[in-house]
Every structure is written in structure tokens, then in C-alpha cells.
Amino acid sequence: MxxxxxxxxxxxxxxxxxxxxxxxxxxxxxxxxxxxxxxxLADLLKEHNLPVGLFPREATNYEFVPETRRLTVYIPSPCEVGYRDGSELRFDATVSGALGEGRLTEVEGIKTKVLVWARVTAVKADAAKVHFTAGIKRSRSRDAYEVVRGGITVDEF
Incomplete structure (x- = not known):
């Protein structure tokens, strides 16, 4: 208090x-x-051919600088989101990256669970899959990320 x-x-x-x-x-x-x-945010993601459910429902505020393509997304607190395909992403309170057509690179503030939590460095989407680069490249069905889901607050990123 x-x-x-x-x-x-x-x-x-x-x-x-x-x-x-x-x-x-x-x-x-x-x-x-x-x-x-x-x-x-969902409209911005759609315009760049990324799934609208990539970020948790709580991520409603963001800054985007078109000249540098820099996207910064604000989430009230670190959280974890489970997706339909069983995958999990963990988000820090601030997530940033370079937004391009079908991709978010230079990512800071997202982790994915691959036995242990690994930092995501890039996200690329095509018509059927969302590809996460986190030390290793991992592809998941795009359908799982087309629905915005709520995050569960976690103690630490």
C-alpha cells in the first residue's frame, strides 16, 4: 500500500x-x-497482416512511429496468455519492435514457452502460420492467434 x-x-x-x-x-x-x-491496436495489426490476437486483450495503448516503423505496446502489468493451440506467450508491461508487413522484428518484451521461457526476438505471419523466433524458430497455426485473449497477471516477466 x-x-x-x-x-x-x-x-x-x-x-x-x-x-x-x-x-x-x-x-x-x-x-x-x-x-x-x-x-x-487490432486494426494496426490487421493493416500489417498480423493476427489481431497476437497481444493480450489488456494491450489497448500503443505508440507507433510510421517513419521508423517502431511499435511500442503498453500492458498494465506483465501477463501470460494461453492460446487455442496450447501455446503460451508471456508479455512484459512494455513490448516493442519494428513493425513491417507480416512481421514484428527486434522484439523486446515477449517470451514463449519451449520447455523453459525463451525471449522472442521476431514474429512473422503468413496466411496459415505465425512463426516465432526465440533462439530457435517455431511455427504455430495462425488460427490460434486470430482471437484476442485476456492475460493472466504474473509476478515477473
């Missing part, structure tokens, strides 16, 4: 989520005033 500016005691995680929400709200307001509205 930590004391808020208003003098009320709140759980530390709630305070972090609150400050993230306030920050995200401020970004939204500035973008609205500039006339720039951010499209939903």
Missing part, C-alpha cells in the same frame, strides 16, 4: 495502473487536439 496525493491508501499496483491511465488519457487528449486519433 502507498499513500496517494489525496492522502488515501491504495495498493501499489492500483496506483501504477492509475498513473498509466492518467498518462494515456493525457496522450489521447493531446492527439485529439492535434486532430490525430489513434486506431485500435
Amino acid at each position: 502507498v499513500e496517494s496525493e489525496a492522502g488515501r491508501w491504495i495498493p501499489e499496483l492500483e496506483e501504477r495502473s492509475l498513473s498509466t491511465s492518467v498518462g494515456d488519457g493525457a496522450k489521447w487528449l493531446v492527439n485529439k487536439l492535434k486532430g490525430k486519433m489513434q486506431k485500435p
Whole structure:
């Protein structure tokens, strides 16, 4: 528990989520005033031929810089997501990478379970499969990632 500016005691995680929400709200307001509205993350992924369920449902805020192709996705807390095909991904609170057509490279903030948790360095999608590079290359059915799933909070990434 930590004391808020208003003098009320709140759980530390709630305070972090609150400050993230306030920050995200401020970004939204500035973008609205500039006339720039951010499209939903699912739409951005679709435009780049990636499955909409690649990130957990909780990942609603992101920054994308078209000039550098840099995508940064914000998740309230580290979480783990299980997919229909039995695969599991673990996400840090911040995930970043270079977004291209059908691929996300230079990935930081995602792990996949291959006996142990291994850091994902690239994601590539084609019509039938999603390919994860994590020390070794692993392909999974794309269908499993077409549905956005909720994440289960984990203590650490």
C-alpha cells in the first residue's frame, strides 16, 4: 500500500495502473487536439497482416512511429496468455519492435514457452502460420492467434 496525493491508501499496483491511465488519457487528449486519433491496436495489426490476437486483450495503448516503423505496446502489468493451440506467450508491461508487413522484428518484451521461457526476438505471419523466433524458430497455426485473449497477471516477466 502507498499513500496517494489525496492522502488515501491504495495498493501499489492500483496506483501504477492509475498513473498509466492518467498518462494515456493525457496522450489521447493531446492527439485529439492535434486532430490525430489513434486506431485500435487490432486494426494496426490487421493493416500489417498480423493476427489481431497476437497481444493480450489488456494491450489497448500503443505508440507507433510510421517513419521508423517502431511499435511500442503498453500492458498494465506483465501477463501470460494461453492460446487455442496450447501455446503460451508471456508479455512484459512494455513490448516493442519494428513493425513491417507480416512481421514484428527486434522484439523486446515477449517470451514463449519451449520447455523453459525463451525471449522472442521476431514474429512473422503468413496466411496459415505465425512463426516465432526465440533462439530457435517455431511455427504455430495462425488460427490460434486470430482471437484476442485476456492475460493472466504474473509476478515477473
